[in-house]
Amino acid sequence: MxxxxxxxxxxxxxxxxxxxxxxxxxxxxxxxxxxxxxxxxxxxxxxxxxxxxxxxxxxxxxxxxxxxxxxxxxxxxxxxxxxxxxxxxxxxxxxxxxxxxxxAQAPALRVGVSAAARKEAVALARVARGPGDLLGRALLVRPDGSCEGGLGGHPDLDRTAAAEARAMLDTGRTGTVEIAEDGSRCRDGVTLFVESRVPPPRMIVFGAVDFATALVRAGRFLGYHVTVCDARPVFATRARFPDADELVVDWPHRYLRRTETDERTVLCVLTHDTRFDVPVLTTALRLPVAFVGAMGSRRTHEDRSRRLREAGITEGELARLRSPIGLDLGARTPEETALSITAEIVALRRGGTGLPLTDSRVPIHHDAAGSEEGKTHSRTAA
Structure with a gap:
C-alpha cells in the first residue's frame, strides 16, 4: 500500500x-x-x-x-x-x-502511509499468511529500529519481524519473509509481506545543455530526484530547468566528490567538453553507483576513453561506462534522446535486452540477475 x-x-x-x-x-x-x-x-x-x-x-x-x-x-x-x-x-x-x-483501529497502516507520503524511509510488515486472527496485522519499522503497531501472537514474533523488516529496509527491498510464529524452528509459521519505502533514487545530470532539459523531465517521470550540475551559471538556471529538483553551479567533479550517492544513483554526463567530462567520469567510475553514462559520438568516446586511461582509470572501471549513452532508437530530438537514455537505464536496472518484445523470447516481466526485489526469504529467530 x-x-x-x-x-x-x-x-x-x-x-x-x-x-x-x-x-x-x-x-x-x-x-x-x-x-x-x-x-x-x-x-x-x-x-x-x-x-x-x-x-x-x-x-x-x-x-x-x-x-x-x-x-x-x-x-x-x-x-x-x-x-x-x-x-x-x-x-x-x-x-x-x-x-x-x-x-481507526489500524494506526500502523495509517502512520505508514503518512510517513511514506512525506518521503520518509519506512518498512511495513504485514501478516500475509498464517493464523486467521493474525492475517493483516501490521508492524511499522523505521531505520532507527523504532516500531509502531504489532502482529499479535507470541511476543518474539514482533521482535523477529522488526529485525527482518529493518534488514529489508536497509536495502530498499519489498518481498516476503517466512518466520516461525513464536520465533522458534517449528513447522507452522507465518508469511510476512514487507514493503520498503525509501527516498527516491538520485539522477545527477552533468551539463546544462538542451538535451538535459528533456532528460530531467524523463527522470522525474521515472521517479528520480533529479539534480542538474554545471559550472556555468548562465546555463544552470531555473528558467531553463523548471522541472529539476535541484540546480547546482559548480565544477561537476568537485560536486560529485562532496555529494551523497548510493547503489541506486544514476549519473549522466552530457557536457561534451573534456574539461568537464574527463574529471567527473574519473570520479564517477570509481563510485558504487547504478549507472554511469556519457553522451558523444563514437569518435568522442574513443578520445574520452584514451584520456580516462591516461588519468588512471583501469579497464575494469572503464567497462562500467555506458558510452555513447542510450539505446539505439534512431533518436534525433532532445525528447527522443531522453527516451533513449532512460530506456537504457531501465533495461540495465531490470535486466532487459533492449530488443523489441515481438522478436524476444525472454519473459516480459523480469529483473536483473541478482536483484533482491520481490524475492522470498526464509528466516527464524536467532
Missing amino acids: LDIAEELNPWVEEGRDFAVATVVAVDGSAPRGPGAALAVDAHGTVIGSVSGGCVEGAVYELCVQALQDGRTVRERFGYSDDDAFAVGLTCGGVIDVLVTPVG
Whole structure:
C-alpha cells in the first residue's frame, strides 16, 4: 500500500475508512509486481491498480466487502484455461492479493502511509499468511529500529519481524519473509509481506545543455530526484530547468566528490567538453553507483576513453561506462534522446535486452540477475 501513499494520504488526514488490496506474491507473468495496491473508500472511490485492469473489478468487490465486514482476506487470481475472459489474469500469471480494511483501529497502516507520503524511509510488515486472527496485522519499522503497531501472537514474533523488516529496509527491498510464529524452528509459521519505502533514487545530470532539459523531465517521470550540475551559471538556471529538483553551479567533479550517492544513483554526463567530462567520469567510475553514462559520438568516446586511461582509470572501471549513452532508437530530438537514455537505464536496472518484445523470447516481466526485489526469504529467530 506504500506504493500509493501519496494518493492515500489525503484519506488518512481526513480520517476516512478505506480498504486496500496489495499484491503480496506473483507467479509467472503479471502486469504489476509485489507492492502494487488498489484502495477503495466508503464512497466507492478507487485509487491505484493491482493488475492493470485484468482483475480490478473483482478486487474492487473484495475491498467493498472488507469495508462492510471488517475482515482481512487473501485471494488468488490466475489464468483460466476454460474461459480466458473469466476473472483472472489472461497474461498467464498468478497473483496473491491481501485485502485489508483500514480504519481507526489500524494506526500502523495509517502512520505508514503518512510517513511514506512525506518521503520518509519506512518498512511495513504485514501478516500475509498464517493464523486467521493474525492475517493483516501490521508492524511499522523505521531505520532507527523504532516500531509502531504489532502482529499479535507470541511476543518474539514482533521482535523477529522488526529485525527482518529493518534488514529489508536497509536495502530498499519489498518481498516476503517466512518466520516461525513464536520465533522458534517449528513447522507452522507465518508469511510476512514487507514493503520498503525509501527516498527516491538520485539522477545527477552533468551539463546544462538542451538535451538535459528533456532528460530531467524523463527522470522525474521515472521517479528520480533529479539534480542538474554545471559550472556555468548562465546555463544552470531555473528558467531553463523548471522541472529539476535541484540546480547546482559548480565544477561537476568537485560536486560529485562532496555529494551523497548510493547503489541506486544514476549519473549522466552530457557536457561534451573534456574539461568537464574527463574529471567527473574519473570520479564517477570509481563510485558504487547504478549507472554511469556519457553522451558523444563514437569518435568522442574513443578520445574520452584514451584520456580516462591516461588519468588512471583501469579497464575494469572503464567497462562500467555506458558510452555513447542510450539505446539505439534512431533518436534525433532532445525528447527522443531522453527516451533513449532512460530506456537504457531501465533495461540495465531490470535486466532487459533492449530488443523489441515481438522478436524476444525472454519473459516480459523480469529483473536483473541478482536483484533482491520481490524475492522470498526464509528466516527464524536467532
